Amino acid sequence: MRVPIIAGNWKMHKLPEEAVALCRDLIPRLGKLDDREVVLCPPFTALPAVGEAIRGTKLSLGAQNVFYEISGAYTGEVAPPMLKALGVKYVIIGHSERRQYFGETDEMVNRKMQAALDHGLLPIVCVGETLEQREAGITESLVKSQIEQGFKGIAEGYAKEIVVAYEPVWAIGTGKTATAEEANRVIKVIRETLAGIYGNATAAAMRIQYGGSVKPGNMAELMGQPEIDGALVGGASLDAVSFARIVRYDD
Numbered sequence: 001m002r003v004p005i006i007a008g009n010w011k012m013h014k015l016p017e018e019a020v021a022l023c024r025d026l027i028p029r030l031g032k033l034d035d036r037e038v039v040l041c042p043p044f045t046a047l048p049a050v051g052e053a054i055r056g057t058k059l060s061l062g063a064q065n066v067f068y069e070i071s072g073a074y075t076g077e078v079a080p081p082m083l084k085a086l087g088v089k090y091v092i093i094g095h096s097e098r099r100q101y102f103g104e105t106d107e108m109v110n111r112k113m114q115a116a117l118d119h120g121l122l123p124i125v126c127v128g129e130t131l132e133q134r135e136a137g138i139t140e141s142l143v144k145s146q147i148e149q150g151f152k153g154i155a156e157g158y159a160k161e162i163v164v165a166y167e168p169v170w171a172i173g174t175g176k177t178a179t180a181e182e183a184n185r186v187i188k189v190i191r192e193t194l195a196g197i198y199g200n201a202t203a204a205a206m207r208i209q210y211g212g213s214v215k216p217g218n219m220a221e222l223m224g225q226p227e228i229d230g231a232l233v234g235g236a237s238l239d240a241v242s243f244a245r246i247v248r249y250d251d
């Protein structure tokens with residue numbers, strides 16, 4: 001059984017004290033969390049404060065990006081051991097905003113995945129098509145290629161620990177969600193692609209999230225789909241009431 005994983009990607013929001021206030025509001029609303037995993041991904045600058053605020057809870061800490069070198073003259077970048085030292089467990093890699101605004105390529109995603117894994121961080125690797133790609137009918141071939149290139153050379157021993165997030169770019173922050181069936185269909189293609197690399201048993205054990213305008217009102221339906229193992233939540237994760245309802249699949 002795959003344990004569902006719900007991650008809040010706070011993007012470039014929240015000062016440290018605001019982040020702590022959100023954690024304090026959120027934690028009592030979440031319930032026991034025995035059968036699901038919840039990850040908070042604040043900006044780098046709030047990682048220490050959020051790490052402290054969630055200490056002793058079942059919540060995990062995630063970062064939104066990482067560089068692929070371990071140290072050196074790379075002004076402005078953050079290396080895997082630096083995140084590890086802050087208690088970070090997961091790291092989002094290849095988010096469409098990184099691909100779109102910061103020129104991240106599949107090759108960089110691949111290098112970041114390898115570096116993160118080699119230093120004990122678990123990637124949440126994002127794939128997904130733009131509206132133009134969707135309208136051109138290339139969604140499936142595109143996500144297949146993003147997966148094949150992103151996972152190139154990544155050892156099978158690591159694969160089960162890696163989380164994939166399918167985030168159609170046109171659904172991010174737009175209020176437009178892929179229908180649960182559509183999301184399930186593309187996620188099935190992603191799982192088949194992973195099976196082509198690692199075999200059926202490993203692919204069946206890997207968790208694949210949906211992301212893009214996830215709200216309390218659509219989470220239960222998404223989670224009712226057989227291939228969807230959780231969500232990567234942007235805007236709605238900035239509000240304690242909304243995020244807690246998403247975590248509980250509470251419409």
Ligand code: 13P
Nearest residue numbers: 009172173212213234235
């Ligand atoms: P929204 O939930 O705001 O659409 O963002 C999705 C996302 O990009 C999460 O990584």
